[in-house]
Amino acid sequence: MPHDENSTAGRVATQERIETLEADTEIPAPDLDTRPPSSGATRQANDDLRSLEAGLDRLQTDPEHAPRAWQRFTTSVLPPILFVLALIAAWQLYVVIAQPRPDIVPGPLDVLAAMSQAWESGRLQTAVLTSLERGVVGFLIAVVVGTPLGLLLAEVKPLRRAVGPIISGLQVLPSVAWVPAAILWFGLTDATVYFVVLMGATPSIVNGLIAGVEQVPPQLRRVGTVLGAGRTRLATLVVLPAALPGYVAGLKQGWAFSWRSLMAAEIIAVGGTIGFGLGSMLQQSRELADIGGVLAAVLVILFIGILIELVFFAPLERRMLRRRGLLGGTR
Amino acid sequence: MSGQTAIRIEQLGKRFGAGPLVLDDVNLSVGAGEFVCLLGASGCGKSTLLNLIAGLDRPTTGTIDVPAEGAAVMFQESALMPWLTARQNVELALRLRGVARSARRGEALELLDTVNLADAAEKRPHELSGGMRQRVALARALAQDRPVLLMDEPFAALDAITRDLLHEELERVWRRTGRTIVFVTHNVREAARLGQRVVLLSSRPGRVAGEWRIAETSGRRIESPEVAALSIEITEQLRKEIRRNAA
Structure with missing residues (x-):
């Protein structure tokens, strides 16, 4: 029956070699579905195809080599360490040769001495712990606030058009600018510090997530729809995981902004019920005109920033990118 | 199941916004379990037609009947x-x-x-x-x-050796599962190699410009003489359709 309709559908080019067959004889019965091919000839053909395909698959794929630990050490860990050592050596050399005033340009050993002094008095440990705790808690609050906000803005276009530029603008505004206002609102309490950190980190996280969602290939959304995903499941099963690289980049930047904002807030807002953090330590050393202490604090702040990046974000990012094949080889 | 119609398209027309007609008065019905190749030059709206069958887009005029369960779709990119x-x-x-x-x-x-x-x-x-x-x-x-499988040039980006193998693979899967397959391609030989029926679409607007049925579908290869002979016929007709656009 469908054949008759077909011949009227459109202009059928009549060719002498065309034979119209009944559909019944042509079309395989659907109930063959689960049964393995019965005849020996088809099985033979299937095995041929199987081995042919296996051979081609082998030819067209390279086994992936996981980078060896030693190789990773020499290519990514060693170079920066060597560079820092060279930097310290140059610094020491300068101090020995040029003999600058030690109260303006201290040598590496003076800074080390200031650091160990702070350690012995317990100030360094207190400062590091206080700052780290605030930094991490503040960052986590920013994640909790920024993630739903980012998702909302990414998925609701009119909202994004309205709010997006403001969020991007907030990213440009140095979060230190919020410190005076925060002090007036919250006084010299931890709330001031958290507020500044929040204002510093949230825009980065929101922007990262929006950028991640925007870069999701439309193909993947289309496939999700074709596979039968509704709005919610499309978001959770397809869009969010696909946007993960952008989101993680946003988180990384958000952490950097958190840490920076925290230090700024701690330097400016001292006293009250605000605890003793690295920024406070830095400010205290400045008041004592202790350049060794100032540089020691700067180095510790820098070191912690790098450490968090190295032990947390870098492995997270590397693992994610490798799984997606976005990391070129082992380099 | 056999002999039933899986997809019925009647007087289908499609235009995007105020643009020109992409598809015009397309009539086509595909039997359950049938393997149909939609063939056409670029701009003939074959992908548009497939998207309409898949329900990813809506027709401007006419109707499309597909099984209630809907259709599975495979794209050129594996996605x-x-x-x-x-x-x-x-x-x-x-x-x-x-x-x-x-x-x-x-x-x-x-x-x-x-x-x-x-x-x-x-x-x-x-x-x-x-x-x-x-x-x-x-x-x-x-x-x-799903009973219907729609394929939008799924092998176009592959090398010839791989494509040959995938033709065999697809044919085997089709015979085993009894799916209705609508396969869109611009490759005449591919259409002649795979389809039980080849439907040629003209370009701008897309209309059904010819149909070929293939009696014996088992044992075909891309280099088989009957595939080559049919390809020549189809190509001639295809060129005629393309030339029409020159005037």
């Missing part, structure tokens, strides 16, 4: 989720179909075995070759368990 392994990609389709969690793994492995990829189940898309990715995409489309 696998890059963060999931081959097995997990197939499992995603099963999950969205509503298959219970406990049954997904086994069923996914079975489907991957159908396309000879059981060994690559735990590989991620970037570790697979283009042909393997398309086979995973085929397994994923089969996982949807």
Whole structure:
């Protein structure tokens, strides 16, 4: 029956070699579905195809080599360490040769001495712990606030058009600018510090997530729809995981902004019920005109920033990118 | 099942916004279990037609009847989720179909075995070759368990050797599963190699410009003389249609 309709559908080019067959004889019965091919000839053909395909698959794929630990050490860990050592050596050399005033340009050993002094008095440990705790808690609050906000803005276009530029603008505004206002609102309490950190980190996280969602290939959304995903499941099963690289980049930047904002807030807002953090330590050393202490604090702040990046974000990012094949080889 | 109509398209027209007609008065019906190749030059609206059948877009005029269960679709790009392994990609389709969690793994492995990829189940898309990715995409489309499978130039980006193999693979899967397949291509030989019926679409606007039925579909190869002979015929007609646009 469908054949008759077909011949009227459109202009059928009549060719002498065309034979119209009944559909019944042509079309395989659907109930063959689960049964393995019965005849020996088809099985033979299937095995041929199987081995042919296996051979081609082998030819067209390279086994992936996981980078060896030693190789990773020499290519990514060693170079920066060597560079820092060279930097310290140059610094020491300068101090020995040029003999600058030690109260303006201290040598590496003076800074080390200031650091160990702070350690012995317990100030360094207190400062590091206080700052780290605030930094991490503040960052986590920013994640909790920024993630739903980012998702909302990414998925609701009119909202994004309205709010997006403001969020991007907030990213440009140095979060230190919020410190005076925060002090007036919250006084010299931890709330001031958290507020500044929040204002510093949230825009980065929101922007990262929006950028991640925007870069999701439309193909993947289309496939999700074709596979039968509704709005919610499309978001959770397809869009969010696909946007993960952008989101993680946003988180990384958000952490950097958190840490920076925290230090700024701690330097400016001292006293009250605000605890003793690295920024406070830095400010205290400045008041004592202790350049060794100032540089020691700067180095510790820098070191912690790098450490968090190295032990947390870098492995997270590397693992994610490798799984997606976005990391070129082992380099 | 046999002899029933799976897809019925009547007086279908499509235009995007105020643009020119992309499809004009397309009439086509595809029998259940039939393998139809839609062939046409660029701009003939074959992908548009496929999207309309898939329900990804709506016709401007006319009607399309497809089975209530809908259709599975395979695209030119495999469009696998890059963060999931081959097995997990197939499992995603099963999950969205509503298959219970406990049954997904086994069923996914079975489907991957159908396309000879059981060994690559735990590989991620970037570790697979283009042909393997398309086979995973085929397994994923089969996982949807819809009676109709729509394919939009799925092998166009593959090298000739791989494409040959995938033709065989697809033919085997079709014979085993009895799916209705609508296969869009601009490759005349591919259409002559695969289809039980080849439908030629003219360009701008797309209309059905010719139909060929192939009596004996088993044992065909891309280099078979009957495939070559049919290709010549179809190509002649196709060129005639293209020339029409020159005037």
